[in-house]
Every structure is written in structure tokens, then in C-alpha cells.
Amino acid sequence: MTKEQDCNSRNIPLPIQREVRQRCGFGCVICGMPLYEYEHMEEWANVKRHVAEEITLLCDQHHREKTGGLLPKEVVREANSNPFNLREGVSKPYSLHFSGKTAEIEIGGNSFTCEDLGYGTAMVPVSVDGTPLIGLIMADGHFLLNLVIFDEFNAPVLHIKNNQLYYTTEPWDIQLVGTRLAVREAHRKILIEIDFQPPNKVVINRGRFLRNGVEILVRPNNILVTNNATLIRGCRAHNCHGGLIVGHHEQRIGCFMALVSLPRYLGDRSEALKFERESMAEFKANKSSNADGSSAADS
Ligand SMILES: [Zn+2]
Known part of the structure; x- marks a missing residue:
């Protein structure tokens, strides 16, 4: 690492970030x-x-306004001395706070729980080849979101690091409405949708994750790995820190599903999508035909 890389405006030491x-x-x-x-x-x-x-701290919009001169420095200083979230009598956006002994993450209808082991406890819903694509860290009674989105060419296009918008190449639309966080591409397609359910649950309803030739699609009721049409639904795991873990990881993560070897970069995904459509329709049909009978088969 060179001297300049050593100290730039971005690499703020973690204890200072925490204090801020x-x-x-x-x-x-x-x-x-x-x-x-x-x-x-x-x-x-x-x-x-x-x-x-x-x-x-400034959100993306207010940061851009400040850079563009629309938001005067003095206003930022004033707000810094009286931050919005610490003011009384204003309705505040959900601040990703959590409480409780355990946290639960649901992704595509599968879930895992783990105990809060103290500051920095990490949960990794999706990881490929040692790179967590989405992770949540418990810190000071709040979730810190970590998210890396890669494009088809395996280049990172959006990186959120501990709630910090760290690196983006496109004009993303990142919205938090109530407790629902949606990240959209410029043309409005939802790329990932996360619902934070206080006090201690996070639900990932939608997402498309690409990495090293693996494509993972998260839907409200299932996950599909298009490479080999692996369809994952209804997994429940407790006392583990991982969800879907693909490829080799030097540091082993307990998870509800590990896919160690997968064919990579398969061009045609239409068969996988067809299989998913048919299987999910079948599950749905079975569910409704069982609805008035007993639910014993469900266990
Ligand atoms: Zn703002």
C-alpha cells in the first residue's frame, strides 16, 4: 500500500466511524x-x-446537494450539531435498530438465526467464493448493511460497506420507505428488496446476485441458482451465521445450504427458469389442495 492509499478521504478508521x-x-x-x-x-x-x-453523515442526496453547492456548509454544520435522528418531536426514518438476544434473517423463504455475540456479530445470507455479497453486522443495537453488487462482467457496481455508500458506478435509486429498503437500477427495475422487521428480523424478498459466473435469484418464496437449477425453499437453520454459501471459503461458515461445486458461466438459463416456474406452481397447487386437510405433511 502506498502512502497516498494509506490516507485518503475514504478509509476512515473503524473506531472513528463508530464514534461518528x-x-x-x-x-x-x-x-x-x-x-x-x-x-x-x-x-x-x-x-x-x-x-x-x-x-x-450525509445521505446520497444531501451529499450530492452539498457537492453541487445547493446545501450550504453552514446548514450541514448546524445539522451536525443537532442531528435529525437525535431531535425531539420529528418522525424519523427507521434507523435499522435491532434488539434481542438473537437475530433472524429470512431470504427467499428460507431462514437462519444466530445469537448476538456482541459488537461485530456478522450474518451472511449469500456468499460466493469467499466474497459475502450481502452481510449484516450487529453493532451498538443497529444492523450495519453490507452489500456488493457485481454486473455480468464480474465488476462491482454498487458497494455498501457498514451502511456507508462506498462505491457506485451508476445512478442507483436507493429508497427506504418505512422499513423497506429497495435498490433499483436507473431504469427502475428492483435489484434488491430488504424488509427490516424490528426488533430483530431482516427479510430479503428480492435480489439478483452475480459473481464469478454464478447467478442467484432471490424471490419472495424461493431461491434459484440458475447455473444448475438448484431450487431452495423452506430451509430453516438455527445457531448459524450463513445462508446460501457457494464455492470455496477459507473461513467455513455454518449455513442452511452449501453448494461447493457448481458449473459456472452457463449461458442459457431458460431451462432453469422453466423448472422454477413449474416447481413453484406445483408447490402452490399442493398447498391449496392440502389447505382444508391436516397440515401434518408440512412438518
Ligand atoms: Zn439526507
Whole structure:
């Protein structure tokens, strides 16, 4: 690592990030949005240092307004001294807080739970070849969201690191309405949809994950790995930190489904999609024909 890489505006040490998050009420100081960027209130070019008191939190929109000169520095300073999420009498956006001894993650109708082992306990719903594509970390009574989205060419196009919008190449639309977080591509297609269900549950309803020639589609009731038409539904695991773990991982993660070897980069996915459609229709038909009988077969 060179000296310049050593100290840039982005690599704020984690303890300083934690201090800033707590001081700013875990959200943009202007509007409270819990996904944000760390903003140096002093011009970075002048100070080139990371001091917690000189750093504040701004969401993507307010960050852009500040950069574009629409949001005066003084307004940011004022908000920093009285962060939105710490003000009284205003209705605040959900700040991804959680409480309880265990946390549960549901993804595509499958779920896993684990105990909160203290600051930094991590849950990894989807990981491929050692890269967690989505992860949630428990910290100070809040979930920190980690998300990396790769495109078809295996290049990262969106990276959220501990709730920080770290790296994006496209104009993404990231919206939190109530407790529902949706990330859309510019042309409005939902790429991932996460519902935070306080106090301790996170539900991933939709998502498309690509990595190293693997395609994972998350639907409300199932997960489909299109490479070999692996259809995953109804898995339940307890006391583990992982969901769907694909490929080789140096650090083993307990999970509800591990797919160690998979064919990669298969071009035609229409057979897998057809299989999914037919199977899910069959499950649905079975479910409704059992609806007035006993549910014993369900266990
Ligand atoms: Zn904001």
C-alpha cells in the first residue's frame, strides 16, 4: 500500500466511524436516512486527517446537494450539531435498530438465526467464493448493511460497506420507505428488496446476485441458482451465521445450504427458469389442495 492509499478521504478508521455514527444518531444529519457517506466538514484537501468531530453523515442526496453547492456548509454544520435522528418531536426514518438476544434473517423463504455475540456479530445470507455479497453486522443495537453488487462482467457496481455508500458506478435509486429498503437500477427495475422487521428480523424478498459466473435469484418464496437449477425453499437453520454459501471459503461458515461445486458461466438459463416456474406452481397447487386437510405433511 502506498502512502497516498494509506490516507485518503475514504478509509476512515473503524473506531472513528463508530464514534461518528453514534454522535450523528445513525443517519444523515439532515434527514436521518440510515445509509450515508462520511463527509469531512473541513475540506479534505486542506486537512487530510480523520478526526471524529470533523466528520459528519450525509445521505446520497444531501451529499450530492452539498457537492453541487445547493446545501450550504453552514446548514450541514448546524445539522451536525443537532442531528435529525437525535431531535425531539420529528418522525424519523427507521434507523435499522435491532434488539434481542438473537437475530433472524429470512431470504427467499428460507431462514437462519444466530445469537448476538456482541459488537461485530456478522450474518451472511449469500456468499460466493469467499466474497459475502450481502452481510449484516450487529453493532451498538443497529444492523450495519453490507452489500456488493457485481454486473455480468464480474465488476462491482454498487458497494455498501457498514451502511456507508462506498462505491457506485451508476445512478442507483436507493429508497427506504418505512422499513423497506429497495435498490433499483436507473431504469427502475428492483435489484434488491430488504424488509427490516424490528426488533430483530431482516427479510430479503428480492435480489439478483452475480459473481464469478454464478447467478442467484432471490424471490419472495424461493431461491434459484440458475447455473444448475438448484431450487431452495423452506430451509430453516438455527445457531448459524450463513445462508446460501457457494464455492470455496477459507473461513467455513455454518449455513442452511452449501453448494461447493457448481458449473459456472452457463449461458442459457431458460431451462432453469422453466423448472422454477413449474416447481413453484406445483408447490402452490399442493398447498391449496392440502389447505382444508391436516397440515401434518408440512412438518
Ligand atoms: Zn439526507
